[in-house]
Structure formats: structure tokens, C-alpha cells
Amino acid sequence: MNKTVNQKAWFLILPVLVLVAFSAVIPLMTVVNYSVQDTFGNNKFFWAGLEWFDEMLHSQRMWDALGRQLIFSAIILAIEVPLGIFVALNMPKKGFWASFCLVLMSLPLLIPWNVVGTIWQIFGRVDIGLLGYFLAKIGVDYNYTQNILDAWITVIVMDVWHWTSLVALLAYAGLQSIPDAYYQAAKIDQASRWAVFRYIELPKMAGVLMIAILLRFMDSFMIYTEPFVVTGGGPGNATTFLSIDLVKMAIGQFDLGPAAAFSLMYNLIVLSICWVFYTVMTQMDKRDGV
Amino acid sequence: MAKITLDNLAHSYLKNPKSEDDYALKELNHDWVDGEAYALLGSSGCGKSTLLNIISGLLQPSQGRILFDGKDVTHAPTAERNIAQVFQFPVVYDTMTVRENLAFPLRNRGADASYIEARVNQIAAMIGMEAELGRKARGLTADAKQKISLGRGMVREDVNALLFDEPLTVIDPHMKWELRTQLKSLHHEFGHTMIYVTHDQTEALTFADKVVVMFDGRVVQIGTPQELFERPAHTFVGYFIGSPGMNVMDAKVSGRTATVGDVTVDLGADYAMPKGHVQLGVRPEFMQLTSDRSGLPARVRRVEDVGRHKIVRLEVMGKEMAVIMAEGSEIATDANYVQLKADAINVYANDWRVAPMGESA
Numbered sequence: 001m002n003k004t005v006n007q008k009a010w011f012l013i014l015p016v017l018v019l020v021a022f023s024a025v026i027p028l029m030t031v032v033n034y035s036v037q038d039t040f041g042n043n044k045f046f047w048a049g050l051e052w053f054d055e056m057l058h059s060q061r062m063w064d065a066l067g068r069q070l071i072f073s074a075i076i077l078a079i080e081v082p083l084g085i086f087v088a089l090n091m092p093k094k095g096f097w098a099s100f101c102l103v104l105m106s107l108p109l110l111i112p113w114n115v116v117g118t119i120w121q122i123f124g125r126v127d128i129g130l131l132g133y134f135l136a137k138i139g140v141d142y143n144y145t146q147n148i149l150d151a152w153i154t155v156i157v158m159d160v161w162h163w164t165s166l167v168a169l170l171a172y173a174g175l176q177s178i179p180d181a182y183y184q185a186a187k188i189d190q191a192s193r194w195a196v197f198r199y200i201e202l203p204k205m206a207g208v209l210m211i212a213i214l215l216r217f218m219d220s221f222m223i224y225t226e227p228f229v230v231t232g233g234g235p236g237n238a239t240t241f242l243s244i245d246l247v248k249m250a251i252g253q254f255d256l257g258p259a260a261a262f263s264l265m266y267n268l269i270v271l272s273i274c275w276v277f278y279t280v281m282t283q284m285d286k287r288d289g290v
Numbered sequence: 291m292a293k294i295t296l297d298n299l300a301h302s303y304l305k306n307p308k309s310e311d312d313y314a315l316k317e318l319n320h321d322w323v324d325g326e327a328y329a330l331l332g333s334s335g336c337g338k339s340t341l342l343n344i345i346s347g348l349l350q351p352s353q354g355r356i357l358f359d360g361k362d363v364t365h366a367p368t369a370e371r372n373i374a375q376v377f378q379f380p381v382v383y384d385t386m387t388v389r390e391n392l393a394f395p396l397r398n399r400g401a402d403a404s405y406i407e408a409r410v411n412q413i414a415a416m417i418g419m420e421a422e423l424g425r426k427a428r429g430l431t432a433d434a435k436q437k438i439s440l441g442r443g444m445v446r447e448d449v450n451a452l453l454f455d456e457p458l459t460v461i462d463p464h465m466k467w468e469l470r471t472q473l474k475s476l477h478h479e480f481g482h483t484m485i486y487v488t489h490d491q492t493e494a495l496t497f498a499d500k501v502v503v504m505f506d507g508r509v510v511q512i513g514t515p516q517e518l519f520e521r522p523a524h525t526f527v528g529y530f531i532g533s534p535g536m537n538v539m540d541a542k543v544s545g546r547t548a549t550v551g552d553v554t555v556d557l558g559a560d561y562a563m564p565k566g567h568v569q570l571g572v573r574p575e576f577m578q579l580t581s582d583r584s585g586l587p588a589r590v591r592r593v594e595d596v597g598r599h600k601i602v603r604l605e606v607m608g609k610e611m612a613v614i615m616a617e618g619s620e621i622a623t624d625a626n627y628v629q630l631k632a633d634a635i636n637v638y639a640n641d642w643r644v645a646p647m648g649e650s651a
Binding site: 179181187188189192195199202204 | 346347348367378384386394399
């Protein structure tokens with residue numbers, strides 16, 4: 001087939017280019033721009049090279065925030081994934097109660113982040129919060145504004161409350177796709193409950209679980225609003241996760257250069273973890289195809 | 291291995307079945323003789339899978355009992371019944387290797403390792419998958435997976451019965467033959483009671499010693515392939531078995547003759563005066579086209595040459611019928627009549643066959 005050469009065709013992709021430029025490229029380039037410059041105010045900038053990157057790599061504060069962030073993500077994954085699977089396994093398979101459970105499970109997912117934060121902020125307060133007041137009454141010394149452990153527990157319980165549903169719903173969808181014949185065959189083969197889970201349910205859920213883990217990891221790794229509303233990153237810096245620290249630095253202290261440098265590194269971390277997940281998932285698919 | 295007795299068995303998927311129509315499986319009494327191969331034949335939704343699932347214990351019947359060798363197992367769970375079942379679509383444990391798949395039922399029952407090893411190798415040889423034993427089951431083709439399912443069904447030697455629920459649906463035609471032949475030879479070798487559900491008459495007739503034909507939740511006939519062919523007990527059996535199915539025509543029967551339209555037909559036996567809606571059933575193999583101005587007036591509609599023989603589609607008194615003619619035979623242009631072979635005519639009253647006088651029922 002003869003194709004007509006017409007370079008004007010490039011104009012057809014112009015709208016997309018403009019959109020992407022405004023939504024992604026220009027903001028990102030602004031950040032890149034900030035990351036290599038310094039200012040003493042008055043809107044005058046001068047070249048700083050890789051100085052900020054170097055500073056950030058040696059900043060104990062950032063390493064601490066990254067450490068807290070990784071611990072937080074690991075803990076909520078370790079809780080939400082098994083709990084979500086457990087909930088999905090125990091949900092009714094059909095009928096009125098199945099729909100009821102689905103609606104009930106989706107409710108936390110529909111609440112905006114800052115509202116979730118506010119709910120738990122009030123819920124946990126010792127003076128007026130249902131949970132805090134009750135705990136104080138039965139003699140538990142609970143105060144998320146002063147005790148580091150209490151703050152962590154509150155933030156983690158809040159995240160589990162907010163997001164376990166997502167894992168449960170995805171796992172439930174995976175379970176629903178298993179034909180009855182598998183369970184019948186397992187009965188005939190006299191498989192134990194554990195064997196049914198291990199050899200039928202888990203393999204069939206593997207795909208959606210991978211997505212659930214990816215989503216939960218990404219989301220928890222970028223968590224900002226909820227802990228910010230509840231603890232404001234405190235007590236001290238105990239619950240200051242990466243995003244919170246970044247915002248503090250960029251907007252609170254107006255350290256645009258270091259903040260920009262760090263947000264680029266943050267971006268790289270997220271990208272590389274995505275790449276790892278992607279590779280693992282495609283490798284699993286390949287193994288399927290053999 | 292065991293004799294399986296169905297005693298007054300019936301099942302409805304509704305909670306409070308009112309009329310007979312509410313039953314997916316209508317009342318049934320039957321003995322499945324130990325060591326025979328049965329085929330359960332019928333169109334989709336006629337209750338054959340329901341019956342199979344009741345026998346395997348996946349379904350609790352709404353009435354009646356099931357006995358294995360005289361022992362009531364109606365409410366016993368599947369695992370206790372010690373049966374094997376192969377499903378329509380391959381059920382394999384994806385993450386296990388082929389070997390682990392085959393060993394799974396034995397391992398769950400605590401057989402010892404050396405026995406499992408030997409038995410798995412034996413079964414693998416049987417289904418021709420020795421080379422794939424070490425491979426993961428995931429990623430195998432549908433027919434390989436179904437072979438694993440079959441193998442897993444046969445791996446236990448002491449099963450009471452082997453149940454097959456349309457197991458060859460997903461298998462390629464040439465493999466179907468091979469697997470069916472293997473199943474048959476396995477049956478000869480080990481003498482398991484086998485119940486094979488299918489809607490494919492060829493499959494049923496080639497596999498089974500006895501074919502159980504079901505229609506609308508009811509067993510309409512149990513017989514050898516030959517009995518089903520020559521003496522269909524119900525017009526449905528006539529239609530369903532045979533290719534093309536039996537020709538059925540309304541008639542008035544009195545003694546040894548029948549009147550179809552205004553033509554008198556000799557029946558070759560005495561049927562007295564059957565009551566109800568009376569019909570004659572004649573297989574296409576036993577009808578003959580003729581130019582002799584005797585028999586039923588017929589018009590040839592079209593001729594289908596299927597290789598071994600010709601199927602002639604006719605219109606006889608407003609009804610479509612078929613006649614089978616030998617491959618080489620010519621159809622005369624004035625072949626406007628069709629004759630029925632007297633001793634091959636079956637008489638039906640309200641769809642059920644009427645036995646002629648003197649025939650042992």
C-alpha cells in the first residue's frame with residue numbers, strides 16, 4: 001500500500017501534546033527546575049547543580065521519613081491482605097446477604113480521605129471521642145497526641161478500617177470466578193479446607209491479589225491526608241510520613257529546592273517499585289503460558 | 291465397587307414443589323448393577339446432571355433414598371461415598387504438577403508414598419501423560435487437563451463408582467475416540483461401575499452396556515443400544531436415538547392393522563385397541579420408497595448424501611419424514627409412495643410404546 005507522506009499530520013497529535021504538557025510535563029519540569037536552583041527570595045534564582053540532591057541523600061530527616069513510610073506500608077499490607085482474604089472467604093456467596101455485605105464493605109471506600117481523618121481524629125479523642133473516652137474509662141492509657149505507639153496504632157487501625165474493604169472486594173471477585181466444579185472435585189478428592197484454600201482459592205485469587213497489593217502499596221506509600229488530619233505528623237515526627245514531610249518542607253518552610261529534589265527521588269522510588277511489581281506480574285503470566 | 295440402588299428418588303430445586311412439573315427429577319427406582327457401564331442420555335436440562343450429583347452426594351434429594359450395596363448413603367457426605375467424578379470442564383489444581391494432581395486423592399486419604407508413586411505412574415501410562423508428569427498443570431491444553439481429571443478420577447482403585455458428567459465436551463473429536471476407547475478398556479480391566487452422562491448418542495451407544503434415556507426429568511427407557519434402536523419405549527427415544535430419528539405418524543390401530551390417513555397398514559402383530567393418542571413409529575431404516583402405488587403417498591423434498599447412505603427427506607401427508615436408502619440406490623422419478631416394514635413398526639399410545647399381544651414385556 002502506498003502511504004501519502006504528509007507532515008501536516010503531526011498537527012493531529014497536537015491537542016494531546018498540549019494536554020500532556022500542561023498536566024504532566026510542565027509541572028514536572030518546574031519541579032526539576034526548582035531542584036537545581038537556589039534562591040534568597042525576591043524571586044531571584046541561581047544555579048545550584050546537584051547540591052540539593054546531595055543534601056537530601058545525606059539528610060537524616062528524609063531517611064527517617066522514608067523508614068517510617070516503609071514500616072507503615074509493610075504493616076498495613078501485612079494486616080490488610082490476610083484480613084481482606086479472610087473477610088472475602090467468609091462473605092456469603094449469593095442472595096440478599098451477599099449484596100448487603102458488598103454494600104457494607106464499599107461504604108468506607110466511599111468516604112473522602114479528610115473525612116476519614118476527621119472521623120478518627122474525633123473518635124479517638126479522650127475528652128469527647130467515643131473510642132478515646134471509653135478507653136480512658138476502662139483504664140487504658142490511650143492518647144494519640146502524646147504517645148508514639150498510640151499514634152501509630154490509631155493511624156494503622158484507621159487505614160485498615162478504610163482500605164481492607166478494597167482487598168476484600170477484590171479477593172471476593174476472585175473467589176466468585178471459581179466454578180463450583182472445583183469445590184465439588186475437591187470434596188470428591190477429600191481435600192481438607194486448607195488444601196482447598198491453598199490449591200484452589202489462592203491460585204485463582206493470585207491475579208487480583210497482586211493488583212490489590214500493588215494498589216494498597218502505592219496508596220499507602222503516598223498517604224498524606226488521613227495521618228495529617230489525625231496526628232499532624234506527631235507526636236514529634238513519629239507519624240511524619242514522606243508526603244507529610246515533603247509538604248512541610250515545600251510549603252511550611254518554603255525550601256523549594258530540597259523539596260523539589262526530594263520529590264523527584266520520591267517519584268523515582270515509586271517508579272522503581274512499580275517496575276518491580278510489573279516485572280513480577282508479567283513473569284507470573286509467562287509462567288502461566290508455558 | 292458397589293451396587294447402587296435408587297429408591298423412590300426424586301428431586302426438586304424448589305422448596306415446596308407442588309405439581310410434578312416442579313421436579314427436576316421425577317420419582318425413580320433403579321438398580322445400577324455392580325460393574326456395569328451405563329450411559330445417561332438425554333437433552334440438556336432433562337435432569338441427568340441432577341441425578342449424577344445426587345449419586346455423588348453433591349446434592350441432597352428432596353425425597354427417596356440412595357443405597358450403596360444396601361447401605362443408606364442418602365445423607366452421607368461426598369467424601370464418605372468413595373466415588374470419583376469427572377466434570378464437564380477440566381478441573382485441575384493449577385499450581386500442582388501433573389504428578390501431584392494425580393496423587394492428590396490418594397495423598398488426602400493417607401496412602402503410603404511407594405503405593406502412590408506406583409499408582410500414579412500406572413495411571414499416567416494409561417492416559418498417555420508420562421512425559422508431562424513433572425510439569426505444572428497450568429498452561430496445559432484443555433484436553434491434557436481433562437485427561438488429568440480422568441486420571442484423577444481413576445487413580446483410586448477402591449471407588450464405588452466412577453461418574454462422568456459429559457467429560458469429553460471440550461476434547462477434540464479425534465481425541466474423543468481415543469479417550470472413550472481407553473475408558474472402555476479400563477472398564478473391562480477393572481470392572482468399575484461407571485455412569486457416563488452425555489447428550490451425544492454416539493458417545494452413549496459406543497460406551498455403555500446399558501443406556502438410560504432421560505426425558506423431562508424422567509427415565510423413559512433403560513436398555514441395550516439394540517433395544518433402544520429396535521423397540522424405543524417412548525417416542526422421545528425414537529426421535530433422540532438414530533440419525534435421523536424415528537418417523538412418527540398419527541394412526542388408528544385396531545388389531546393387526548392401522549389406518550394412517552386413508553391408507554391401511556399391516557402391523558405384523560396384534561395390538562388390540564390401544565387407547566389415547568395413537569401413533570406409529572418407524573425408523574427411517576425400515577421405510578422404503580416405491581413407485582408401486584401402494585403404501586403412503588409421499589413427495590420427495592430433498593436427498594442428503596452422507597457417504598455411507600442417502601437420507602431422503604419426504605413429505606408424507608403434510609408431515610416431514612425421512613427414509614434411509616443404500617448408497618448406490620437410485621430414486622425413481624415416480625417414487626411417490628413409501629412402504630413400512632411391518633415387523634419394524636412400533637405402536638405408541640400417548641407417547642408410550644404399546645406391546646403387541648404375546649410379547650413378553
